[in-house]
Amino acid sequence: MTLPESAARAIAITQGDCAGIGPETIAKAFRDAPETLRGCFIVGELQTLRRAAAAVTRAGDTALPVAVIDHPEEAWSVPPRCLPLLPLAGLPGPAPWGEISRDAGVAAARCVEWAATAALQGRIAALVTAPLHKEALALAGVDFPGHTELLQAAAAAHAGVTLAEMPVRMMLANDELRTVLVSIHMSLRDALEAVTEPQVRETLRITHLALSRTLGRAPRIAVAGLNPHAGEGGLFGREEIETIAPAIAAARAQGMDVHGPFAPDTVFMRARNAPGHPGEFDVVLAMYHDQGLIPVKYLGVEQGVNVTLGLPLVRTSPDHGTAFDIAGQGIADASSLIAAVHMARQLLG
Missing domain, CATH: 3.40.718.10 (Isopropylmalate Dehydrogenase)
Incomplete structure (x- = not known):
């Protein structure tokens, strides 16, 4: 069967704030839902993903391996229960769990910006964004309070229009x-x-x-x-x-x-x-x-998905925040992230 063009392209998952639960929920999703995550890859930083894989390793198991890729389409060839990572050069490494930091904000924003540009250029099918922390974004000097506004600005710049000419809205759905x-x-x-x-x-x-x-x-x-x-x-x-x-x-x-x-x-x-x-x-x-x-x-936040409407791209996100209080403990639920991938595929048709 021939896949639609959008389905043949890979879906990017941004790592989110590295001090929160985003990276470990991503690792859990690749571990527990390999079929759903097939054709997805992570945009992020190598040591951050290795730490996340270690955090969700169960007793008697070995940590999920991280498979570094150079191009989005390579995600399709990565074996199940591996973490396909497209690393961005110069990203700060992992910040301490549960701490607000400028470096974490810088890394989170750069991942979103890369994925937005790739989606707008047609190099990926969609993006799924792990949670970021708004205070960390502000410390990083990002002028936007969250994903929705950051993506709106990227789309407007790509189209050569003002923000007012690229209106977007947030939908939450389960x-x-x-x-x-x-x-x-x-x-x-x-x-x-x-x-x-x-x-x-x-x-x-x-x-x-x-x-x-x-x-x-x-x-x-x-x-x-x-x-x-x-x-x-x-x-x-x-x-x-x-x-x-x-x-x-x-x-x-x-x-x-x-x-x-x-x-x-x-x-x-x-x-x-x-x-x-x-x-x-x-x-x-x-x-x-x-x-x-x-x-x-x-x-229930477990199945909730955040969707940005009005963009010339598909973007979904789990319906929860960074959960600094439990970050690094390996207990965060990946259901909402998995639901966000499902939703992205539905929106792609």
């Missing part, structure tokens, strides 16, 4: 629930100011286009209100009446299947797709970060 955010990493006060009709309308557009490709049909989109009870007819705030409802009306006029605004405390339950409870909607549009992420993460 088998039961998807949610897309109007705003991402900013203070709650600033997030409230970001709830504008153009922002909501743009989020609906990006969500509709992305999920139409994934589902093969127009997605059923529910929109959460901003205020308790979705404003209760203006008693608890007028954003639903003056901002959110007009954006919904504009989207519906363009043929999108959009409903709301609904009370934020119940709409996620209505959208949840569980055994015996088919969800009413394919996705919920949330007005700010915690409104949308708490419901998905409450269902």
